[in-house]
Amino acid sequence: MNTRTILKALVDKEIISDQQSSVISSYETTRPFSIHWELRSILYLGILFLTSGIGIIIYENIDTIGHQVIIATIACLTIACFAYTFKHSLPYSHDEVKNPNKLSDYVLLLGCTTFLALEGYLQFQYTLFGTRYGVAIIIPTIVFLFSAYRFDHRGALSMGITGLASWLGLTIAPLSILSENDFTEERLVISAVILGIALVALGWLSCEKQIKAHFSFTYLFMGGNLAPAAALVGLFTHPFKIVYFCIGIGLSVFFVLRSRQAHSLLFLLMGVVYGYVIITYSIFESIGSDAAFALGSLYFMLSSAGVIVFLLKYKVFLGIKK
Amino acid sequence: MKKAYNLHWIENLYISQVSSRWRAKNLLTPEQEAQIKVEFPEEFYRPGIFVKIGLFIFATIACSFFVGFISIFFLEAGGDDAFSFLSMIACVCYLISLEYLIKNRKLFHSGVDNALLYAAITAAFVPMFILFEDADVLVYCIFSLILFTLATLRYADLLTTIGCFGALFTLLASLMLKFPLSKALLPFAIMILAAGIYFSIRNNRSLYYADCIKVLKALSLVTFYLGGNYFIVREGNALLNELNLPVSPQIAFAPVFYFFTTAIPAFYVIAGLKRHDRVLFIIGLLTFAFSIYTYRSFFSQLTIAQELLVAGIVMIAAAVSVIKYLHTPKHRVSDEQEGQRKLANLEAIWVAQNLGQAPQENGLEFGGGNFGGGGAGEVY
Incomplete structure (x- = not known):
């Protein structure tokens, strides 16, 4: 089966005219070969290699090359990147901004990573922020989040969210180094749950209020993995299991329902997997290990068959029309 | 070999995919596209990739615990024979449910059928390994080649296609390594076999095996290259001759x-x-x-x-x-973005994870679990 046979079948069924068929067939024979994604992948890998190389070279030669030279070079690169992005950017809008400039997305990405390198170098060499590591992390986070909204860049947004998470991780982690007990670990778990839920709420809000609605996925995905995963850890290892259970199940249900509105099957998958793990763990935990051992294979066989039936018919269950 | 999936639907599916591409280029009107969908119907169950992943995971769980469940009835028998018998039963059960689901639930590479096929093949391997213990590697290669080829011909599965390819080249290598002369010629033999596979499938236009052919093409191209690659040949030569030198020697x-x-x-x-x-x-x-x-x-x-x-x-x-x-297309090569990026959102997250975060060491790790949000860059 090729273009010619398809066109013949369509003409035979009188769906298209002979004339239209010859237009399509000439389009197919003269169609150019697009190497768009290959070029973008090379560009992206180039940025990755370049910034990795810069990072390692700085560390290796920190004593030999002049600091001013390094700082000046990276700063120039960063400024150039941001200047380019600003120059070619479109005005801010609540909707998705489609920038016709082919490179500005990648230039911004390069600028963000070199900015990180610059800031890291300043902190390493001159301890610019002293021991206030939180400040050192929150500054790039703010820059990224600003760039994400100003230039409509999802990559910068997820870098910003990652920064936010590590900011929480770091300002809390020193306490755990001080005391190293379960209590402080639990604080980490709690803050992960809270941050995750906050991100999910942000994602939900940005969709509801139509403020950069296409960012909602990034928020939901990152928060939606952080919170249930932390809730799982809480459920496994900490007291107040019922709280973690409710949070985890609540999020799973939210995602399954959410997948209907967002038409995103990834959320359906996340909801089902997290929900399944939480429910399975809770059942086995409550019936005790002897019963669990006896019923284990039957339970897993039947329950996963049940999940398969649900997934095969999710459209019916969730009321999605095709 | 009789094909498992409805060939007619596969053709219709292809026609409607091509026509929606034409529709996107305004070569067809929306009415025409709708008419094509009616005239060339297909009823496959084809969920999105994430539902497929979910179906695959849970089907794998179900298959593994199915063995555990039926093994309860064989508890007292024990021994190798009982275990072989058990896996044969499991294999037959998997195949029956696979055929049933394809026929009645209209599955088409939807996760469940993939999982069932792999489970059936794994179960078929078990008696083989038990009965032919300590056999020559050739025996295993031939057995897996036959099994994978049959599965590929019937189900056109990608993983079994890869299995065929791997078994064939393992067979070639283990034959060639038996004699010193053929050992030296191994790279050339690999290149000839790879080129032979490539040219024999290059003009195959079968829709049913379209993806398998793509995979085979890619594999044979890669193998052809690796067979002639200086690094692989030099290191492979040192490895096969068991030269434990710090630097592998120059090759002929x-x-x-x-x-x-x-x-x-x-x-x-x-x-x-x-x-x-x-x-x-x-x-x-x-x-x-x-x-x-x-x-x-x-x-x-x-x-x-x-x-x-x-x-x-x-x-x-x-x-x-x-x-x-390529701002304007040249030599019939363009930089035009074709189609929508289906996974643009995930790409962005992946990019950010790779480009790293924060100058200090960080990351939220509990008990080995790395959270989605805390991935520290490997760079700094």
């Missing part, structure tokens, strides 16, 4: 392999662009990268960091200049 016919290492990727890339063959083009780029790696493994004077820096600058410069050059 080295200039031939230098030539292959340089020429094959260039040929792939040019042929891919000329013939509009994406598989050829992408494999060309990847093998080119591996050739660079080969070169630096033996001749480079730079440190890794400097290499990364240079490679990054060269790649950025090359990509940017080609993008600028």
Whole structure:
């Protein structure tokens, strides 16, 4: 089966005219070969290699090359990147901004990573922020989040969210180094749950209020993995299991329902997997290990068959029309 | 061999995919597209990739615990024979449910059928390994080649296709390694076999096996290149002759392999662009990268960091200049974005994870679990 046979079948069924068929067939024979994604992948890998190389070279030669030279070079690169992005950017809008400039997305990405390198170098060499590591992390986070909204860049947004998470991780982690007990670990778990839920709420809000609605996925995905995963850890290892259970199940249900509105099957998958793990763990935990051992294979066989039936018919269950 | 999936639907599916591509280019009106969907119906159950993943995971769980469940009835028997018998039963059960689901639930590579097929094959392997214990590797190769080929012919599955390819080349290698003369000629034999596979499937237009053919093409191109790659041949030679030297010795016919290492990727890339063959083009780029790696493994004077820096600058410069050059399509090659990016959201997250975060060491880790949000860059 090729273009010619398809066109013949369509003409035979009188769906298209002979004339239209010859237009399509000439389009197919003269169609150019697009190497768009290959070029973008090379560009992206180039940025990755370049910034990795810069990072390692700085560390290796920190004593030999002049600091001013390094700082000046990276700063120039960063400024150039941001200047380019600003120059070619479109005005801010609540909707998705489609920038016709082919490179500005990648230039911004390069600028963000070199900015990180610059800031890291300043902190390493001159301890610019002293021991206030939180400040050192929150500054790039703010820059990224600003760039994400100003230039409509999802990559910068997820870098910003990652920064936010590590900011929480770091300002809390020193306490755990001080005391190293379960209590402080639990604080980490709690803050992960809270941050995750906050991100999910942000994602939900940005969709509801139509403020950069296409960012909602990034928020939901990152928060939606952080919170249930932390809730799982809480459920496994900490007291107040019922709280973690409710949070985890609540999020799973939210995602399954959410997948209907967002038409995103990834959320359906996340909801089902997290929900399944939480429910399975809770059942086995409550019936005790002897019963669990006896019923284990039957339970897993039947329950996963049940999940398969649900997934095969999710459209019916969730009321999605095709 | 009789094909498992409805061939007619596969053709109709292809027609409607092609026509929606034409529709996107305004070559067809929406009414015409709708009419095509009516005239060429297909009823496959084809969920999105994430539901497929979910179905695959849970089908795998169900299959594994199914064995555990039926083994309860064989508890007292014990022994190898009972275990072989058990896995034969499991295999038959999997195959029956696979056929039933394809027929009645209209599955089409939807996760469940993949999982059931793999489970059936795994179950079929068990008696083989128990009955032919300590057999020559040839026996296993021939057995798996037959099994994978039958499965591929019937179900057109990608993983079994890869299995066929792997079994065939393992067979070749284990035969050639038996004699000293053929051992020396192994690279050439591999290249000839790979080229033979490529040319025998190149003009196969079967829709049913379209994806299998793509995979086989990619595999044979890669294998052909690796068979002639200087790095692989030199290191492989040292490994096979059990030379425990710090640096593997120079090989015979080295200039031939230098030539292959340089020429094959260039040929792939040019042929891919000329013939509009994406598989050829992408494999060309990847093998080119591996050739660079080969070169630096033996001749480079730079440190890794400097290499990364240079490679990054060269790649950025090359990509940017080609993008600028292709601002208007040239030589029937364009930089036009075709179709929607289906996974744009995930791409963005992946990009950010790779480009790293925060100058200090960080990351939220509990008990080995790495959270989605805390991925620290490997760079700084």
